[in-house]
Amino acid sequence: xxxxxxxxxxxxxxxxxxxxxxxxxxxxxxxxxxxxxxxxxxxxxxxxxxxxxxxxxxxxxxxxxxxxxxxxxxxxxxxxxxxxxxxxxxxxxxxxxxxxxxxxxxxxxxxxxxxxxxxxxxxxxxxxxxxxxxxxxxxxxxxxxxxxxxxxxxxxxxxxxxxxxxxxxxxxxxxxxxxxxxxxxxxxxxxxxxxxxxxxxxxxxxxxxxxxxxxxxxxxx
Amino acid sequence: xxxxxxxxxxxxxxxxxxxxxxxxxxxxxxxxxxxxxxxxxxxxxxxxxxxxxxxxxxxxxxxxxxxxxxxxxxxxxxxxxxxxxxxxxxxxxxxxxxxxxxxxxxxxxxxxxxxxxxxxxxxxxxxxxxxxxxxxxxxxxxxxxxxxxxxxxxxxxxxxxxxxxxxxxxxxxxxxxxxxxxxxxxxxxxxxxxxxxxxxxxxxxxxxxxxxxxxxxxxxxxxxxxxxxxxxxxxxxxxxxxxxxxxxxxxxxxxxxxxxxxxxxxxxxxxxxxxxxxxxxxxxxxxxxxxxxxxxxxxxxxxxxxxxxxxxxxxxxxxxxxxxxxxxxxxxxxx
Numbered sequence: 001x002x003x004x005x006x007x008x009x010x011x012x013x014x015x016x017x018x019x020x021x022x023x024x025x026x027x028x029x030x031x032x033x034x035x036x037x038x039x040x041x042x043x044x045x046x047x048x049x050x051x052x053x054x055x056x057x058x059x060x061x062x063x064x065x066x067x068x069x070x071x072x073x074x075x076x077x078x079x080x081x082x083x084x085x086x087x088x089x090x091x092x093x094x095x096x097x098x099x100x101x102x103x104x105x106x107x108x109x110x111x112x113x114x115x116x117x118x119x120x121x122x123x124x125x126x127x128x129x130x131x132x133x134x135x136x137x138x139x140x141x142x143x144x145x146x147x148x149x150x151x152x153x154x155x156x157x158x159x160x161x162x163x164x165x166x167x168x169x170x171x172x173x174x175x176x177x178x179x180x181x182x183x184x185x186x187x188x189x190x191x192x193x194x195x196x197x198x199x200x201x202x203x204x205x206x207x208x209x210x211x212x213x214x215x216x217x218x219x220x221x
Numbered sequence: 222x223x224x225x226x227x228x229x230x231x232x233x234x235x236x237x238x239x240x241x242x243x244x245x246x247x248x249x250x251x252x253x254x255x256x257x258x259x260x261x262x263x264x265x266x267x268x269x270x271x272x273x274x275x276x277x278x279x280x281x282x283x284x285x286x287x288x289x290x291x292x293x294x295x296x297x298x299x300x301x302x303x304x305x306x307x308x309x310x311x312x313x314x315x316x317x318x319x320x321x322x323x324x325x326x327x328x329x330x331x332x333x334x335x336x337x338x339x340x341x342x343x344x345x346x347x348x349x350x351x352x353x354x355x356x357x358x359x360x361x362x363x364x365x366x367x368x369x370x371x372x373x374x375x376x377x378x379x380x381x382x383x384x385x386x387x388x389x390x391x392x393x394x395x396x397x398x399x400x401x402x403x404x405x406x407x408x409x410x411x412x413x414x415x416x417x418x419x420x421x422x423x424x425x426x427x428x429x430x431x432x433x434x435x436x437x438x439x440x441x442x443x444x445x446x447x448x449x450x451x452x453x454x455x456x457x458x459x460x461x462x463x464x465x466x467x468x469x470x471x472x473x474x475x476x477x478x479x480x481x482x483x484x485x486x487x488x489x490x491x492x493x494x495x496x497x498x499x500x501x502x503x504x505x506x507x508x509x510x511x512x513x514x515x516x517x518x519x520x521x522x523x524x525x526x527x528x529x530x531x532x533x534x535x536x537x538x539x540x541x542x543x544x545x546x547x548x549x550x551x552x553x554x555x556x
Contacts, residue, residue, distance in 0.1 A: 120311075122311055122313035123315060126307065126313035127326075127330075128302075129273055129305070129307040130302065130303065130326065130379075131299040131301070131331065132299070132330045133299060140326070141315060144315065144317040145315060218317070220316045220359040
Protein backbone atom coordinates (compact mmCIF):
# COMPACT_ATOMS: atom_id res chain seq x y z
CA UNK A 1 0.00 0.00 0.00
CA UNK A 2 2.76 2.44 1.04
CA UNK A 3 4.72 1.68 -2.10
CA UNK A 4 1.67 1.89 -4.27
CA UNK A 5 0.82 5.41 -3.05
CA UNK A 6 4.43 6.54 -2.49
CA UNK A 7 3.89 10.04 -3.93
CA UNK A 8 0.70 10.80 -2.04
CA UNK A 9 1.04 13.50 0.58
CA UNK A 10 -2.19 13.23 2.59
CA UNK A 11 -1.91 16.66 4.21
CA UNK A 12 -1.63 18.17 0.74
CA UNK A 13 -4.65 16.13 -0.39
CA UNK A 14 -6.59 17.29 2.66
CA UNK A 15 -5.90 20.96 1.97
CA UNK A 16 -6.67 20.55 -1.71
CA UNK A 17 -9.97 18.87 -0.87
CA UNK A 18 -10.85 21.72 1.47
CA UNK A 19 -9.96 24.26 -1.25
CA UNK A 20 -12.21 22.48 -3.73
CA UNK A 21 -14.99 22.46 -1.16
CA UNK A 22 -14.60 26.20 -0.58
CA UNK A 23 -14.45 26.99 -4.31
CA UNK A 24 -17.54 24.93 -5.07
CA UNK A 25 -19.43 26.16 -2.01
CA UNK A 26 -18.73 29.86 -2.57
CA UNK A 27 -19.27 29.79 -6.32
CA UNK A 28 -22.49 27.77 -5.84
CA UNK A 29 -23.74 30.35 -3.35
CA UNK A 30 -23.08 33.23 -5.75
CA UNK A 31 -24.38 31.30 -8.75
CA UNK A 32 -27.67 30.72 -6.95
CA UNK A 33 -27.94 34.28 -5.64
CA UNK A 34 -27.26 35.73 -9.09
CA UNK A 35 -28.81 32.98 -11.24
CA UNK A 36 -32.15 32.70 -9.42
CA UNK A 37 -33.38 36.25 -10.13
CA UNK A 38 -32.07 36.03 -13.70
CA UNK A 39 -33.96 32.75 -14.15
CA UNK A 40 -37.14 34.27 -12.72
CA UNK A 41 -36.77 37.27 -15.05
CA UNK A 42 -36.16 35.00 -18.04
CA UNK A 43 -39.35 33.14 -17.20
CA UNK A 44 -41.50 36.23 -16.55
CA UNK A 45 -40.42 38.12 -19.65
CA UNK A 46 -40.82 35.04 -21.87
CA UNK A 47 -43.56 34.46 -24.43
CA UNK A 48 -47.12 34.49 -23.06
CA UNK A 49 -45.92 34.96 -19.49
CA UNK A 50 -46.87 37.45 -16.80
CA UNK A 51 -44.50 40.25 -17.82
CA UNK A 52 -44.02 39.35 -21.48
CA UNK A 53 -41.25 41.63 -22.69
CA UNK A 54 -39.71 40.37 -25.96
CA UNK A 55 -36.79 42.84 -26.03
CA UNK A 56 -35.77 42.27 -22.40
CA UNK A 57 -36.08 38.53 -22.87
CA UNK A 58 -33.97 38.57 -26.05
CA UNK A 59 -31.19 40.62 -24.40
CA UNK A 60 -31.12 38.53 -21.23
CA UNK A 61 -31.29 35.30 -23.15
CA UNK A 62 -28.46 36.43 -25.44
CA UNK A 63 -26.15 37.26 -22.51
CA UNK A 64 -26.90 33.93 -20.86
CA UNK A 65 -26.29 32.08 -24.10
CA UNK A 66 -22.99 33.85 -24.72
CA UNK A 67 -21.68 32.96 -21.27
CA UNK A 68 -22.89 29.41 -21.67
CA UNK A 69 -21.43 28.90 -25.13
CA UNK A 70 -17.88 29.97 -24.22
CA UNK A 71 -15.98 26.82 -23.28
CA UNK A 72 -15.19 27.09 -19.59
CA UNK A 73 -11.45 26.80 -20.10
CA UNK A 74 -11.61 29.89 -22.35
CA UNK A 75 -13.90 31.70 -19.91
CA UNK A 76 -11.28 31.11 -17.22
CA UNK A 77 -8.70 32.94 -19.28
CA UNK A 78 -11.01 35.70 -20.58
CA UNK A 79 -12.11 36.45 -17.03
CA UNK A 80 -8.57 37.01 -15.67
CA UNK A 81 -8.54 40.83 -16.02
CA UNK A 82 -12.01 41.13 -14.48
CA UNK A 83 -11.06 38.84 -11.65
CA UNK A 84 -7.95 40.90 -10.89
CA UNK A 85 -10.08 44.04 -10.95
CA UNK A 86 -12.67 42.47 -8.67
CA UNK A 87 -10.55 40.83 -5.99
CA UNK A 88 -6.97 41.76 -6.75
CA UNK A 89 -5.69 38.36 -7.89
CA UNK A 90 -6.59 35.73 -10.42
CA UNK A 91 -4.80 32.97 -8.55
CA UNK A 92 -5.69 30.54 -5.80
CA UNK A 93 -9.09 29.72 -4.38
CA UNK A 94 -10.35 33.32 -4.38
CA UNK A 95 -9.19 33.91 -7.96
CA UNK A 96 -11.12 30.90 -9.18
CA UNK A 97 -14.46 31.97 -7.79
CA UNK A 98 -15.40 34.81 -10.20
CA UNK A 99 -14.96 32.69 -13.36
CA UNK A 100 -16.79 29.82 -11.66
CA UNK A 101 -19.73 32.13 -10.94
CA UNK A 102 -19.60 33.48 -14.50
CA UNK A 103 -19.97 29.89 -15.68
CA UNK A 104 -22.39 28.71 -13.00
CA UNK A 105 -24.90 31.57 -12.73
CA UNK A 106 -26.17 31.56 -16.33
CA UNK A 107 -26.29 27.76 -16.27
CA UNK A 108 -28.40 27.83 -13.11
CA UNK A 109 -30.57 30.66 -14.49
CA UNK A 110 -31.61 28.46 -17.42
CA UNK A 111 -32.44 25.58 -15.08
CA UNK A 112 -34.59 27.92 -12.96
CA UNK A 113 -36.39 29.18 -16.07
CA UNK A 114 -37.12 25.60 -17.15
CA UNK A 115 -38.45 24.52 -13.77
CA UNK A 116 -40.69 27.60 -13.55
CA UNK A 117 -42.10 26.77 -16.97
CA UNK A 118 -43.09 23.38 -15.65
CA UNK A 119 -45.41 24.92 -13.07
CA UNK A 120 -48.98 24.35 -14.23
CA UNK A 121 -50.35 27.51 -15.86
CA UNK A 122 -53.62 26.82 -14.09
CA UNK A 123 -51.97 27.49 -10.76
CA UNK A 124 -50.77 30.90 -11.95
CA UNK A 125 -54.25 31.62 -13.28
CA UNK A 126 -55.88 30.57 -10.00
CA UNK A 127 -53.50 32.76 -8.00
CA UNK A 128 -54.21 35.67 -10.32
CA UNK A 129 -57.93 35.10 -9.89
CA UNK A 130 -57.45 35.43 -6.12
CA UNK A 131 -56.23 38.96 -6.65
CA UNK A 132 -52.50 38.31 -6.23
CA UNK A 133 -49.93 40.83 -7.45
CA UNK A 134 -47.08 39.68 -9.67
CA UNK A 135 -44.74 39.71 -6.66
CA UNK A 136 -47.19 37.55 -4.69
CA UNK A 137 -47.54 35.15 -7.61
CA UNK A 138 -43.74 34.75 -7.77
CA UNK A 139 -43.11 34.27 -4.06
CA UNK A 140 -46.41 32.72 -3.04
CA UNK A 141 -47.03 30.30 -5.88
CA UNK A 142 -44.33 30.04 -8.55
CA UNK A 143 -41.21 29.56 -6.42
CA UNK A 144 -42.81 27.17 -3.87
CA UNK A 145 -44.33 25.09 -6.68
CA UNK A 146 -41.04 24.99 -8.60
CA UNK A 147 -38.93 24.31 -5.49
CA UNK A 148 -38.19 20.62 -6.19
CA UNK A 149 -37.10 21.50 -9.73
CA UNK A 150 -34.96 24.38 -8.48
CA UNK A 151 -33.27 22.14 -5.91
CA UNK A 152 -32.53 19.62 -8.64
CA UNK A 153 -31.06 22.56 -10.58
CA UNK A 154 -28.85 23.50 -7.63
CA UNK A 155 -27.58 19.90 -7.53
CA UNK A 156 -26.75 19.84 -11.24
CA UNK A 157 -25.07 23.25 -10.96
CA UNK A 158 -23.02 22.11 -7.94
CA UNK A 159 -21.79 19.06 -9.85
CA UNK A 160 -20.93 21.17 -12.88
CA UNK A 161 -19.02 23.52 -10.59
CA UNK A 162 -17.01 20.60 -9.19
CA UNK A 163 -15.69 19.84 -12.64
CA UNK A 164 -15.23 23.55 -13.47
CA UNK A 165 -13.33 24.01 -10.18
CA UNK A 166 -11.02 21.15 -11.12
CA UNK A 167 -10.45 22.82 -14.49
CA UNK A 168 -9.41 26.06 -12.81
CA UNK A 169 -6.22 24.26 -11.74
CA UNK A 170 -4.97 25.00 -15.25
CA UNK A 171 -4.73 28.75 -14.53
CA UNK A 172 -3.47 28.26 -10.99
CA UNK A 173 -6.81 27.93 -9.28
CA UNK A 174 -5.97 25.57 -6.44
CA UNK A 175 -7.85 22.57 -5.12
CA UNK A 176 -7.89 18.98 -6.26
CA UNK A 177 -7.70 19.90 -9.94
CA UNK A 178 -4.55 21.89 -9.34
CA UNK A 179 -3.06 18.91 -7.52
CA UNK A 180 -3.98 16.54 -10.31
CA UNK A 181 -2.37 18.78 -12.91
CA UNK A 182 0.82 19.69 -11.02
CA UNK A 183 1.56 16.26 -9.60
CA UNK A 184 -0.51 13.75 -11.50
CA UNK A 185 0.05 15.22 -14.96
CA UNK A 186 3.24 17.29 -14.93
CA UNK A 187 5.22 14.97 -12.62
CA UNK A 188 3.71 11.72 -13.86
CA UNK A 189 2.54 10.77 -10.35
CA UNK A 190 -0.27 8.48 -11.39
CA UNK A 191 -1.15 7.62 -7.79
CA UNK A 192 -1.92 11.30 -6.99
CA UNK A 193 -4.05 11.47 -10.13
CA UNK A 194 -6.01 8.38 -9.10
CA UNK A 195 -6.61 9.67 -5.58
CA UNK A 196 -7.78 13.12 -6.71
CA UNK A 197 -10.11 11.62 -9.29
CA UNK A 198 -11.48 9.18 -6.71
CA UNK A 199 -12.12 12.04 -4.28
CA UNK A 200 -13.89 14.05 -6.99
CA UNK A 201 -16.06 11.02 -7.82
CA UNK A 202 -17.01 10.64 -4.16
CA UNK A 203 -17.72 14.36 -3.88
CA UNK A 204 -20.06 14.27 -6.88
CA UNK A 205 -21.82 11.14 -5.61
CA UNK A 206 -22.48 12.74 -2.23
CA UNK A 207 -23.78 15.94 -3.84
CA UNK A 208 -26.15 13.99 -6.07
CA UNK A 209 -27.41 11.88 -3.20
CA UNK A 210 -28.09 14.86 -0.94
CA UNK A 211 -29.75 16.70 -3.84
CA UNK A 212 -32.00 13.74 -4.65
CA UNK A 213 -33.03 13.41 -1.01
CA UNK A 214 -33.93 17.09 -0.80
CA UNK A 215 -35.94 16.95 -4.03
CA UNK A 216 -37.84 13.97 -2.70
CA UNK A 217 -38.49 15.74 0.59
CA UNK A 218 -39.92 18.83 -1.10
CA UNK A 219 -41.93 16.99 -3.77
CA UNK A 220 -45.60 16.78 -2.87
CA UNK A 221 -46.80 15.54 -6.22
CA UNK B 222 -75.80 41.79 -10.82
CA UNK B 223 -73.44 41.15 -13.71
CA UNK B 224 -74.23 43.00 -16.91
CA UNK B 225 -72.52 42.45 -20.26
CA UNK B 226 -73.01 45.41 -22.57
CA UNK B 227 -71.88 44.59 -26.09
CA UNK B 228 -68.88 42.75 -24.69
CA UNK B 229 -66.60 41.20 -27.26
CA UNK B 230 -63.25 39.49 -27.29
CA UNK B 231 -60.89 38.62 -30.07
CA UNK B 232 -57.35 37.28 -30.03
CA UNK B 233 -54.48 38.46 -32.18
CA UNK B 234 -53.03 35.48 -33.97
CA UNK B 235 -50.28 36.24 -36.44
CA UNK B 236 -51.53 39.80 -36.98
CA UNK B 237 -55.13 38.69 -37.54
CA UNK B 238 -57.95 39.16 -35.08
CA UNK B 239 -59.67 35.86 -34.33
CA UNK B 240 -63.04 36.48 -32.63
CA UNK B 241 -63.67 34.35 -29.53
CA UNK B 242 -66.79 36.16 -28.37
CA UNK B 243 -69.10 38.13 -30.66
CA UNK B 244 -70.65 41.28 -29.13
CA UNK B 245 -72.84 39.95 -26.35
CA UNK B 246 -75.50 41.42 -24.09
CA UNK B 247 -76.32 39.45 -20.99
CA UNK B 248 -77.58 40.02 -17.45
CA UNK B 249 -76.90 37.67 -14.55
CA UNK B 250 -79.05 38.43 -11.51
CA UNK B 251 -77.68 38.54 -7.98
CA UNK B 252 -78.13 35.24 -6.17
CA UNK B 253 -78.96 33.09 -9.17
CA UNK B 254 -77.12 30.08 -10.53
CA UNK B 255 -76.40 30.90 -14.14
CA UNK B 256 -75.21 28.17 -16.49
CA UNK B 257 -73.36 28.58 -19.75
CA UNK B 258 -73.32 25.50 -21.98
CA UNK B 259 -71.43 25.03 -25.17
CA UNK B 260 -69.07 22.68 -26.96
CA UNK B 261 -65.35 23.21 -26.53
CA UNK B 262 -64.28 26.23 -28.53
CA UNK B 263 -67.72 27.84 -28.32
CA UNK B 264 -66.29 30.71 -26.27
CA UNK B 265 -67.60 29.80 -22.84
CA UNK B 266 -64.13 29.73 -21.19
CA UNK B 267 -63.49 33.19 -22.57
CA UNK B 268 -66.87 34.39 -21.36
CA UNK B 269 -66.35 33.28 -17.77
CA UNK B 270 -62.82 34.74 -17.67
CA UNK B 271 -64.17 38.10 -18.77
CA UNK B 272 -66.16 38.34 -15.53
CA UNK B 273 -63.00 38.57 -13.38
CA UNK B 274 -60.97 40.08 -16.21
CA UNK B 275 -58.50 37.19 -16.44
CA UNK B 276 -59.23 37.97 -20.08
CA UNK B 277 -59.67 41.67 -20.79
CA UNK B 278 -62.45 42.36 -23.33
CA UNK B 279 -61.59 43.98 -26.66
CA UNK B 280 -64.86 45.91 -26.67
CA UNK B 281 -67.92 46.73 -24.61
CA UNK B 282 -68.52 47.23 -20.90
CA UNK B 283 -68.85 44.78 -18.03
CA UNK B 284 -70.86 46.13 -15.11
CA UNK B 285 -70.78 44.44 -11.73
CA UNK B 286 -73.34 46.00 -9.38
CA UNK B 287 -73.49 49.01 -11.72
CA UNK B 288 -69.72 49.57 -11.78
CA UNK B 289 -67.76 49.27 -14.99
CA UNK B 290 -64.88 46.96 -14.06
CA UNK B 291 -63.10 47.29 -17.40
CA UNK B 292 -61.73 50.67 -16.30
CA UNK B 293 -60.20 49.41 -13.06
CA UNK B 294 -56.51 50.07 -12.41
CA UNK B 295 -54.39 47.04 -11.35
CA UNK B 296 -54.73 47.64 -7.57
CA UNK B 297 -58.49 48.13 -7.85
CA UNK B 298 -58.76 45.03 -10.02
CA UNK B 299 -56.92 42.93 -7.41
CA UNK B 300 -59.35 44.13 -4.72
CA UNK B 301 -62.27 43.30 -6.97
CA UNK B 302 -60.95 39.81 -7.70
CA UNK B 303 -60.93 38.99 -3.98
CA UNK B 304 -64.70 39.29 -4.10
CA UNK B 305 -64.97 36.83 -6.99
CA UNK B 306 -64.12 33.20 -6.19
CA UNK B 307 -63.18 30.80 -8.96
CA UNK B 308 -62.94 27.02 -9.19
CA UNK B 309 -61.42 25.05 -12.02
CA UNK B 310 -61.73 21.79 -13.93
CA UNK B 311 -58.30 20.65 -12.80
CA UNK B 312 -58.65 22.23 -9.33
CA UNK B 313 -55.38 24.20 -9.63
CA UNK B 314 -54.43 23.68 -6.00
CA UNK B 315 -50.87 24.43 -4.91
CA UNK B 316 -49.19 21.05 -4.60
CA UNK B 317 -46.61 22.47 -2.18
CA UNK B 318 -49.21 23.59 0.37
CA UNK B 319 -51.43 21.55 2.68
CA UNK B 320 -55.22 21.60 2.38
CA UNK B 321 -55.47 24.15 5.21
CA UNK B 322 -52.73 26.34 3.71
CA UNK B 323 -54.39 26.20 0.29
CA UNK B 324 -57.63 27.46 1.83
CA UNK B 325 -55.78 30.14 3.79
CA UNK B 326 -53.81 31.28 0.72
CA UNK B 327 -56.25 33.90 -0.67
CA UNK B 328 -56.64 35.42 2.80
CA UNK B 329 -52.88 35.63 3.21
CA UNK B 330 -52.63 37.30 -0.20
CA UNK B 331 -55.27 39.83 0.82
CA UNK B 332 -53.11 40.78 3.80
CA UNK B 333 -56.07 42.14 5.77
CA UNK B 334 -56.76 39.13 7.99
CA UNK B 335 -55.10 38.35 11.33
CA UNK B 336 -53.60 34.91 11.93
CA UNK B 337 -56.40 34.05 14.34
CA UNK B 338 -59.05 35.11 11.84
CA UNK B 339 -57.45 32.99 9.15
CA UNK B 340 -57.23 29.96 11.43
CA UNK B 341 -60.85 30.26 12.45
CA UNK B 342 -62.11 30.80 8.90
CA UNK B 343 -60.13 27.82 7.61
CA UNK B 344 -61.68 25.58 10.27
CA UNK B 345 -65.14 26.86 9.39
CA UNK B 346 -64.58 26.24 5.67
CA UNK B 347 -63.07 22.80 6.25
CA UNK B 348 -66.22 21.88 8.15
CA UNK B 349 -68.45 23.27 5.40
CA UNK B 350 -66.81 21.10 2.75
CA UNK B 351 -66.48 18.14 5.19
CA UNK B 352 -62.70 17.93 5.04
CA UNK B 353 -61.83 18.69 8.66
CA UNK B 354 -59.88 15.44 8.98
CA UNK B 355 -57.79 16.21 5.91
CA UNK B 356 -56.52 19.65 6.93
CA UNK B 357 -52.86 18.65 7.02
CA UNK B 358 -52.79 16.49 3.91
CA UNK B 359 -51.31 17.58 0.63
CA UNK B 360 -53.51 17.78 -2.48
CA UNK B 361 -51.78 14.75 -4.04
CA UNK B 362 -53.18 12.62 -1.20
CA UNK B 363 -56.80 13.51 -2.01
CA UNK B 364 -59.36 12.15 -4.49
CA UNK B 365 -60.71 14.34 -7.29
CA UNK B 366 -63.90 15.16 -5.43
CA UNK B 367 -61.98 16.09 -2.30
CA UNK B 368 -59.65 18.31 -4.33
CA UNK B 369 -62.60 20.14 -5.82
CA UNK B 370 -64.07 20.64 -2.36
CA UNK B 371 -60.76 22.20 -1.29
CA UNK B 372 -61.03 24.39 -4.39
CA UNK B 373 -64.52 25.47 -3.33
CA UNK B 374 -63.41 26.20 0.24
CA UNK B 375 -60.48 28.23 -1.11
CA UNK B 376 -62.76 30.16 -3.45
CA UNK B 377 -65.06 31.02 -0.54
CA UNK B 378 -62.26 32.09 1.82
CA UNK B 379 -62.55 35.85 1.30
CA UNK B 380 -66.38 35.75 1.37
CA UNK B 381 -66.92 36.50 -2.31
CA UNK B 382 -70.24 37.61 -3.75
CA UNK B 383 -69.71 35.80 -7.04
CA UNK B 384 -68.42 32.27 -7.64
CA UNK B 385 -67.17 31.30 -11.09
CA UNK B 386 -67.04 27.60 -11.92
CA UNK B 387 -64.92 26.66 -14.91
CA UNK B 388 -66.01 23.12 -15.89
CA UNK B 389 -65.83 22.32 -12.20
CA UNK B 390 -67.25 18.81 -12.51
CA UNK B 391 -65.88 17.76 -15.90
CA UNK B 392 -62.97 15.81 -14.40
CA UNK B 393 -65.13 14.01 -11.82
CA UNK B 394 -67.08 10.76 -11.90
CA UNK B 395 -70.92 10.92 -11.88
CA UNK B 396 -71.30 10.28 -8.15
CA UNK B 397 -68.70 12.86 -7.17
CA UNK B 398 -70.21 15.30 -9.67
CA UNK B 399 -73.53 14.96 -7.85
CA UNK B 400 -71.99 15.68 -4.45
CA UNK B 401 -70.05 18.69 -5.73
CA UNK B 402 -73.21 20.04 -7.42
CA UNK B 403 -75.16 19.57 -4.20
CA UNK B 404 -72.46 21.50 -2.35
CA UNK B 405 -72.67 24.33 -4.89
CA UNK B 406 -76.47 24.41 -4.57
CA UNK B 407 -76.19 24.56 -0.76
CA UNK B 408 -73.70 27.40 -0.95
CA UNK B 409 -75.93 29.31 -3.34
CA UNK B 410 -78.93 28.86 -1.08
CA UNK B 411 -77.23 29.52 2.26
CA UNK B 412 -74.86 32.31 1.30
CA UNK B 413 -76.93 33.90 -1.44
CA UNK B 414 -73.86 33.80 -3.67
CA UNK B 415 -74.24 34.39 -7.41
CA UNK B 416 -72.84 31.36 -9.22
CA UNK B 417 -71.80 31.37 -12.86
CA UNK B 418 -70.83 27.98 -14.17
CA UNK B 419 -69.73 26.79 -17.57
CA UNK B 420 -70.10 23.21 -18.66
CA UNK B 421 -70.56 21.05 -21.70
CA UNK B 422 -73.09 18.86 -19.92
CA UNK B 423 -76.76 19.87 -20.04
CA UNK B 424 -77.31 17.58 -17.10
CA UNK B 425 -75.25 19.83 -14.82
CA UNK B 426 -77.36 22.79 -15.91
CA UNK B 427 -80.59 20.88 -15.28
CA UNK B 428 -79.55 19.95 -11.77
CA UNK B 429 -78.35 23.28 -10.37
CA UNK B 430 -79.01 26.23 -12.64
CA UNK B 431 -81.83 28.76 -12.58
CA UNK B 432 -81.09 30.21 -16.00
CA UNK B 433 -78.91 29.14 -18.84
CA UNK B 434 -77.21 30.57 -21.90
CA UNK B 435 -76.33 28.26 -24.78
CA UNK B 436 -73.24 29.20 -26.75
CA UNK B 437 -72.19 28.27 -30.24
CA UNK B 438 -69.27 29.67 -32.23
CA UNK B 439 -68.67 32.69 -29.98
CA UNK B 440 -72.36 33.64 -29.78
CA UNK B 441 -75.11 33.18 -27.20
CA UNK B 442 -77.76 31.42 -29.30
CA UNK B 443 -80.40 30.86 -26.65
CA UNK B 444 -80.91 32.16 -23.14
CA UNK B 445 -83.65 31.82 -20.55
CA UNK B 446 -84.94 29.94 -17.51
CA UNK B 447 -83.62 26.38 -17.49
CA UNK B 448 -87.13 24.89 -17.62
CA UNK B 449 -87.95 26.80 -20.82
CA UNK B 450 -84.68 26.09 -22.55
CA UNK B 451 -84.56 22.49 -21.39
CA UNK B 452 -88.17 21.53 -22.11
CA UNK B 453 -88.70 23.63 -25.23
CA UNK B 454 -85.29 24.00 -26.90
CA UNK B 455 -85.41 26.16 -30.02
CA UNK B 456 -81.90 26.48 -31.45
CA UNK B 457 -80.42 23.34 -33.07
CA UNK B 458 -77.40 23.49 -30.75
CA UNK B 459 -79.66 23.58 -27.70
CA UNK B 460 -81.69 20.65 -29.07
CA UNK B 461 -78.47 18.70 -29.54
CA UNK B 462 -77.45 19.35 -25.95
CA UNK B 463 -80.83 18.43 -24.51
CA UNK B 464 -81.28 15.30 -26.62
CA UNK B 465 -77.74 14.22 -25.86
CA UNK B 466 -78.25 14.52 -22.10
CA UNK B 467 -81.62 12.76 -22.30
CA UNK B 468 -80.45 10.01 -24.59
CA UNK B 469 -83.06 10.94 -27.15
CA UNK B 470 -82.43 9.91 -30.72
CA UNK B 471 -84.14 12.50 -32.88
CA UNK B 472 -84.50 10.26 -35.96
CA UNK B 473 -85.77 7.28 -34.04
CA UNK B 474 -88.40 9.47 -32.42
CA UNK B 475 -89.57 10.71 -35.82
CA UNK B 476 -89.96 7.16 -37.05
CA UNK B 477 -91.97 6.17 -33.99
CA UNK B 478 -94.28 9.13 -34.42
CA UNK B 479 -94.85 8.29 -38.08
CA UNK B 480 -96.15 4.86 -37.12
CA UNK B 481 -98.68 6.14 -34.57
CA UNK B 482 -102.35 6.85 -35.28
CA UNK B 483 -104.47 9.90 -34.48
CA UNK B 484 -103.38 13.23 -33.06
CA UNK B 485 -99.98 13.50 -31.52
CA UNK B 486 -99.53 15.82 -28.56
CA UNK B 487 -96.57 16.64 -26.38
CA UNK B 488 -97.61 17.39 -22.82
CA UNK B 489 -95.26 19.13 -20.42
CA UNK B 490 -96.00 18.90 -16.71
CA UNK B 491 -94.11 21.16 -14.34
CA UNK B 492 -94.13 21.45 -10.57
CA UNK B 493 -97.40 20.48 -8.90
CA UNK B 494 -99.11 19.33 -12.09
CA UNK B 495 -96.55 16.53 -12.33
CA UNK B 496 -98.23 14.73 -9.45
CA UNK B 497 -101.85 15.05 -10.67
CA UNK B 498 -103.45 11.80 -11.86
CA UNK B 499 -104.58 13.52 -15.02
CA UNK B 500 -104.37 11.13 -17.98
CA UNK B 501 -106.97 8.65 -16.69
CA UNK B 502 -109.57 11.26 -15.83
CA UNK B 503 -109.10 13.09 -19.12
CA UNK B 504 -109.50 9.80 -21.01
CA UNK B 505 -112.68 8.95 -19.13
CA UNK B 506 -114.33 12.32 -19.52
CA UNK B 507 -113.41 13.04 -23.13
CA UNK B 508 -113.61 9.45 -24.33
CA UNK B 509 -110.19 9.58 -26.03
CA UNK B 510 -107.88 6.62 -25.99
CA UNK B 511 -104.20 7.34 -25.66
CA UNK B 512 -100.92 5.58 -26.04
CA UNK B 513 -97.63 6.90 -24.72
CA UNK B 514 -94.97 7.15 -27.44
CA UNK B 515 -92.16 8.58 -25.36
CA UNK B 516 -91.67 10.25 -22.07
CA UNK B 517 -89.16 11.66 -19.61
CA UNK B 518 -89.66 12.43 -15.98
CA UNK B 519 -87.06 14.07 -13.75
CA UNK B 520 -86.21 17.23 -11.86
CA UNK B 521 -85.03 20.61 -13.02
CA UNK B 522 -83.17 21.86 -9.97
CA UNK B 523 -85.87 21.20 -7.31
CA UNK B 524 -88.86 21.29 -9.63
CA UNK B 525 -90.24 17.96 -10.89
CA UNK B 526 -91.25 17.81 -14.52
CA UNK B 527 -92.66 15.29 -16.94
CA UNK B 528 -92.84 15.42 -20.67
CA UNK B 529 -94.97 12.87 -22.52
CA UNK B 530 -95.59 12.40 -26.19
CA UNK B 531 -99.02 10.83 -26.68
CA UNK B 532 -101.11 9.73 -29.60
CA UNK B 533 -104.83 10.28 -29.04
CA UNK B 534 -107.53 8.33 -30.89
CA UNK B 535 -111.36 8.79 -30.86
CA UNK B 536 -113.45 10.74 -28.35
CA UNK B 537 -113.67 14.51 -28.13
CA UNK B 538 -110.26 16.03 -28.57
CA UNK B 539 -111.36 19.57 -27.69
CA UNK B 540 -112.54 18.53 -24.25
CA UNK B 541 -109.28 16.72 -23.67
CA UNK B 542 -107.22 19.77 -24.69
CA UNK B 543 -109.24 22.06 -22.44
CA UNK B 544 -108.81 19.75 -19.50
CA UNK B 545 -105.07 19.57 -19.99
CA UNK B 546 -104.81 23.31 -20.15
CA UNK B 547 -107.03 23.74 -17.12
CA UNK B 548 -104.60 21.54 -15.19
CA UNK B 549 -101.65 23.79 -16.10
CA UNK B 550 -100.19 21.34 -18.53
CA UNK B 551 -98.39 22.80 -21.52
CA UNK B 552 -99.70 21.23 -24.73
CA UNK B 553 -98.01 21.19 -28.11
CA UNK B 554 -99.73 19.62 -31.10
CA UNK B 555 -97.09 17.78 -33.07
CA UNK B 556 -99.45 16.35 -35.68
